Amino acid sequence: AEEARAFAAANPASRARALAAASVMPGGNTRTVLHYTPFPLAFAKGVGATLTDLDGHVYRDYLGEYSAGLYGHSPGPILAAAKAAIEDGIALGGPNMYEARLAAAIAERFPSVERIRFTNSGTEANLMALVTARAATGRQKILAFAGGYHGGVLVFKPGVVTNVPFDVTLARYNDIASVEAALAPDPTAFAAVIVEPVMGAAGSLPADPEFIRFLREITARWGIVFILDEVMTSRLGPSGMQGRLGVRPDLTTFGKYLGGGFSFGAFGGAEHLMGRYDPYRPDALAHAGTFNNNVTSMAAGLAGLTQLFTPEAAERLTARGEALKARVNAAAEAEGAPLRMTGFGSMLGLHPTDSPITRPEDVPEAQSARALIHLALIARGIYIARRGYVSLSLPQDEADDAAFADAVADVIAQHGR
Numbered sequence: 129a130e131e132a133r134a135f136a137a138a139n140p141a142s143r144a145r146a147l148a149a150a151s152v153m154p155g156g157n158t159r160t161v162l163h164y165t166p167f168p169l170a171f172a173k174g175v176g177a178t179l180t181d182l183d184g185h186v187y188r189d190y191l192g193e194y195s196a197g198l199y200g201h202s203p204g205p206i207l208a209a210a211k212a213a214i215e216d217g218i219a220l221g222g223p224n225m226y227e228a229r230l231a232a233a234i235a236e237r238f239p240s241v242e243r244i245r246f247t248n249s250g251t252e253a254n255l256m257a258l259v260t261a262r263a264a265t266g267r268q269k270i271l272a273f274a275g276g277y278h279g280g281v282l283v284f285k286p287g288v289v290t291n292v293p294f295d296v297t298l299a300r301y302n303d304i305a306s307v308e309a310a311l312a313p314d315p316t317a318f319a320a321v322i323v324e325p326v327m328g329a330a331g332s333l334p335a336d337p338e339f340i341r342f343l344r345e346i347t348a349r350w351g352i353v354f355i356l357d358e359v360m361t362s363r364l365g366p367s368g369m370q371g372r373l374g375v376r377p378d379l380t381t382f383g384k385y386l387g388g389g390f391s392f393g394a395f396g397g398a399e400h401l402m403g404r405y406d407p408y409r410p411d412a413l414a415h416a417g418t419f420n421n422n423v424t425s426m427a428a429g430l431a432g433l434t435q436l437f438t439p440e441a442a443e444r445l446t447a448r449g450e451a452l453k454a455r456v457n458a459a460a461e462a463e464g465a466p467l468r469m470t471g472f473g474s475m476l477g478l479h480p481t482d483s484p485i486t487r488p489e490d491v492p493e494a495q496s497a498r499a500l501i502h503l504a505l506i507a508r509g510i511y512i513a514r515r516g517y518v519s520l521s522l523p524q525d526e527a528d529d530a531a532f533a534d535a536v537a538d539v540i541a542q543h544g545r
């Protein structure tokens with residue numbers, strides 16, 4: 129409560145904005161994940177890896193727009209590419225010169241992607257991947273994982289009533305036996321298995337490599353389409369997590385930073401599945417979307433992937449994240465503090481517990497502890513998500529990570545256990 133009072137007193141402009149917005153938007157909000165108590169900071173500006181809020185405070189941005197902000201807020205080559213593209217016309221109503229080049233750049237990095245199509249969000253990409261699997265197999269059922277998040281209308285948590293009504297069966301993450309049990313009654317009823325190789329919204333929880341390899345095998349055995357949701361994880365290696373794990377999914381979904389920071393999603397994979405969208409075919413499936421090939425996302429995404437997020441940059445970023453996680457965990461352990469970082473590489477989670485976390489059910493709700501950590505970090509100039517989600521961006525350096533680790537150590541020192 130003390131931290132919340134101090135936060136409110138320090139942020140009158142954000143508070144006024146929240147109140148004004150609430151008269152036209154429910155709770156002043158249009159993205160549920162950006163809400164927190166007592167009210168969210170609103171931002172006026174972002175430069176590099178920093179954010180400035182309406183009251184003029186400057187933060188090191190460790191939310192990184194839930195991973196879409198890989199390039200930070202002012203990447204020169206991306207801004208130049210986006211400007212050049214829109215100066216030639218904003219929306220042209222026909223194929224443009226950027227889309228196939230971005231498609232080729234992604235296919236080169238992700239060998240499982242033989243053909244790809246673009247959408248406007250990761251949510252749409254997953255909807256399309258599931259639709260593709262159902263059309264290809266003629267089956268209806270989808271196997272997903274409790275705690276999984278595949279978009280605003282594909283949230284696999286108890287009590288969620290806003291999901292698109294697919295026929296979903298849930299198994300437990302990192303639990304091979306639960307998958308066997310879920311499929312056992314009739315594996316040939318399943319069109320798809322969809323999984324995040326590192327769960328994001330559930331708390332940045334990496335899959336066991338054997339678990340993902342098992343999913344690859346059992347889906348191949350029963351003719352089930354294996355969909356790897358790499359919307360967040362494609363940044364975790366030169367070829368995403370599929371490259372690290374050595375698995376080749378049938379379909380992969382993408383999003384976030386691959387549009388250079390602009391709206392983006394994509395689904396792609398095996399030619400025999402994606403080929404159904406070939407409009408020259410008599411049995412072609414339709415997939416439209418006014419902004420699917422918008423020049424801004426296409427040009428910006430291409431510049432980012434080819435000029436900034438090279439395979440070497442992907443490896444460096446992953447190493448930075450692993451070092452930051454190790455540093456924070458070592459400090460928390462040394463102090464005996466109930467605080468741990470989960471995740472892999474540049475996709476991390478900060479949790480108020482010292483118990484091992486390997487599955488969503490291990491992640492403590494602990495709302496007041498999370499609020500305290502979140503507001504205490506904000507007071508120290510570090511911006512992360514209330515749920516503890518952390519993602520790194522390319523413009524940050526060792527000094528930023530040291531500042532992050534020092535801030536966490538300071539919160540531990542002040543608030544202790």
Ligand code: PLP
Pocket residue numbers: 194248249250251252254277278279280324328329357358359360383384392393
């Ligand atoms: N899939 C995963 C794993 C995600 O983390 C997200 C977004 O956080 C999505 C899908 C949805 O992407 P979008 O927010 O672009 O619709």
